[in-house]
Amino acid sequence: MKKLTKKMILIKNKTDSKKNYHIDESLLLLKKFSTKKFNESIDVSIHLGIDSKKSEQNIRGYTLLPHGIGRIIKVAVFAKSEKHVKEAVSAGADFIGLEDLVEKIKNKVINFDIVIATPETMKIVGKLGTILGPRGLMPNPKLGTVTENIFKTVKNAKIGQIRYRNDKNGIIHASIGKINFLEKSIKENLYALLISLNKAKPSQSKGIYIKKIVLSTTMGAGLKIDQSTLH
Incomplete structure (x- = not known):
């Protein structure tokens, strides 16, 4: 069980865990209770009406x-052809390679947030399955990270494209x-995510598909959101 920090306890004492908060009120409260020591992330947990x-x-x-x-997103790209390498460079990829990139990842020489690969390089990337898989970083066509369009994919990753998957x-x-x-x-960021999730709803x-939405900060407790206030 996650240990409650002093800040989490403070927020729990100052908020109602049973209440569904207006989106505007929840953001004001999160900002009010945010730490001054660093710029915390705003995190969302969305409970879906699916059978995982x-x-x-x-x-x-x-x-x-x-x-x-x-924050700055660091992108590693597995590319073989000259065209794809040039696209990766042009789009601002941080690391580009093949076997050499495999070795850097195995030896923990580099830090990265996302791995993108062309289809022809997946046999090489497969060698990193035990490393990338548990971290949710293995390139996957469904996540758009196995692609021929290296330039657009890297560019989107750098400017704010997120990937998501439900937990158990x-x-x-x-x-x-x-x-x-x-x-x-x-x-507006939350709305973009919700629109994407609604489009991905399985038949x-x-x-109820979106059963509960909870907003929190890195160091804070969560606040349930009244979905009727999301528009």
């Missing part, structure tokens, strides 16, 4: 947040900005 035990109902996808997530409890976890973002920007999912 059934593979056809599991959700995975990606969407471009209009205001990014407030059917919950999507994502960062949608920083505490110093304008409330309007945080809301087998019955009843």
Whole structure:
């Protein structure tokens, strides 16, 4: 069980865990209780009405947040052809390679947030399955990270495209900005994610699809959101 910090306890004492907060009120409270020591992330947990035990109902996808997530994203690209290498360089990829990149990742020489690969390089990337898989970083066509369009994919990753997948409890976890973002920007990022999730709704999912939305900061407790205030 996650240990409660002093800040979490403070927020719990100052808020109502049973209440569904207006989106605007929740953002004001999160900002009020945010630490001054560093720029915390704004995180969202979205409980979906899916049966995660059934593979056809599991959700995975990606969407471009209009205001990014407030930090620099480091991208590693596996590319073989001269065309794809040039695209990766032009788009601002941080690391580009093949076997040499495999060795750097194995030896923990580099730090990165996302791995993108062309289809022809996947046999090489497959050697990193035990390293990338547990971290959710293995390139996947469904997540748009196995692609021929290297330039666009890298560019989107650098400016704020996030990838998501539900956990075993059917919950999507994502960062949608920083505490110093304008409330309007945080809301627009959240809306972009919700629109993407609604488009990804499996036909087998019955009843309420988006069951609960909780916003929190890196060091803070969560606030449930009244979905009727999201528009």
